[in-house]
Amino acid sequence: MKGWMYILLCSNGSYYTGSTNDLNRRIIKHQAGLGANHTKKYLPVELIYFEEFDRVQDAFYREKQVQGWSRAKKEALINGFSDELKRLAKCLNETSHEKWRKE
Structure with a gap:
């Protein structure tokens, strides 16, 4: 199953890094305030970067890597x-x- 690592720009200028197996659905959830606690507080969010992977596990690994940057x-x-x-x-x-x- 494909996966994506993505970076959102939040309304306060912060970045949120996540991963998912359905990028469009996940962005819609973030925009509706149903995503992570951080993005709920700083709506609206904008998708500014993403990487596609053949396996969602690889996207999750990349998310954890980039989160530490x-x-x-x-x-x-x-x-x-x-x-x-x-x-x-x-x-x-x-x-x-x-x-x-x-x-």
Whole structure:
């Protein structure tokens, strides 16, 4: 069964990331206030990005991945900025090999 990972822009400017096996039906539910608690509070919502998968499980996995991303990284994905997405994906925390190599 096909699946979709999607990103909505909420009326307060926040993003909501979800997944479904019926994208049109799910967007209609969000707009009617029958979706997630977050989208209920910030209607209307606008579908601004989606990815289609052959299996709904893959869409769910992708949803969880993208939910953990920063706003900047989500915006790079939404806008198709693959170079920026790669740059933002690099780990530069205290244990990063990139950080230690530069010192």
